[in-house]
């Protein structure tokens with residue numbers, strides 16, 4: 194239930210099950226929730242999967258619970274899989290809505306309670322709040338960097354009124370916040386005592402719950418009878434999505450994955466040059482949810498291409514951790530390239546240009562993250578079927594919308610938000626944030642035992 198393996202590595206399913214042709218065919222006509230249930234049951238004991246949650250609960254807050262992902266076809270062979278029709282208008286809803294009920298029933302069975310900790314600069318916080326809000330056996334504490342999220346994101350986090358949701362605004366960066374949540378969760382005795390959990394992009398449940406996105410999108414566009422290949426262009430930050438895509442490919446789905454990054458291009462250099470190395474610092478870009486220089490999920494991807502040589506991957510990650518770089522052995526690189534043949538990085542200028550072009554040609558608005566993927570499409574004509582994953586709605590990023598001259602769009606979910614943030618407790622500069630966090634955790638546990 195925690196996310197760290199005891200040897201310091203991160204969890205992966207022991208074996209990625211390969212699905213045969215007839216199974217792939219059987220799955221192709223299922224509605225999203227059933228497809229999701231069936232695929233997860235390949236990894237998780239059915240005892241822990243509550244079928245009725247998939248039918249009526251997990252996706253109830255989506256625009257259309259039956260059509261969780263919408264596929265749109267635009268000019269010039271551009272196809273977009275819209276993953277942002279959940280309650281917080283970003284693709285993290287897709288996985289977290291499933292993880293919430295999964296963890297809740299696990300806690301119920303074990304008669305345990307948990308406290309979910311999230312440090313966030315953007316989409317994870319609101320999506321995690323919306324998922325934990327519905328949980329019976331968990332509380333959530335979210336720390337967000339004051340003034341560094343968009344107003345919509347801030348409102349999405351601060352306006353949820355629920356006794357198990359606790360939000361703090363801190364006068365620091367998300368890296369500072371990461372550090373204190375790490376410090377608190379790595380105190381194992383304390384973490385154990387209070388049932389601390391992390392729902393960040395390293396959470397294995399979140400990754401598995403993204404695998405169905407790839408299957409569903411494939412089935413909307415391609416014929417499984419001929420095993421038609423599909424190129425999936427994926428805006429990438431912490432790499433949870435491309436890890437899920439790699440798992441889908443290993444299961445037998447005929448897809449190629451093209452990760453796209455912003456100026457934080459660790460993954461792009463890794464795929465293009467076998468150079469897995471950090472840049473000097475995190476660049477702040479329009480695609481802020483992808484402002485990451487430590488894509489630790491790459492460990493899982495390397496593992497899936499190393500023929501089970503866990504020691505090799507451990508060495509690579511240790512070198513990345515301590516020197517900020519690591520060389521990918523040629524056999525690992527070669528097999529990785531078969532599934533992830535290329536990658537692309539778009540800077541802020543290109544992001545704006547692409548958003549504008551897509552708007553002008555199609556009257557269709559894409560968010561800055563999605564624009565990294567569409568930039569790849571504009572730079573390279575497709576040779577096989579191609580789809581770009583759209584990871585958020587532009588309405589969450591009005592400033593970027595303004596910067597590139599796309600008219601401000603409205604959305605009922607945003608319109609429904611209160612216009613002013615309620616009072617959120619602030620962690621001030623100079624306060625001992627770690628002590629404040631520990632105090633809140635202890636308070637929650639105490640409250641429960643009353």
Ligand SMILES: *Cc1c(COP(=O)(O)O)cnc(C)c1O
Pocket residue numbers: 283284285316317394428429430431432433434435482483562563584585
């Ligand atoms: C989190 C996020 C990403 C990056 O996702 P990863 O799977 O962690 O690489 C991209 N776009 C948006 C809008 C996000 O919220």
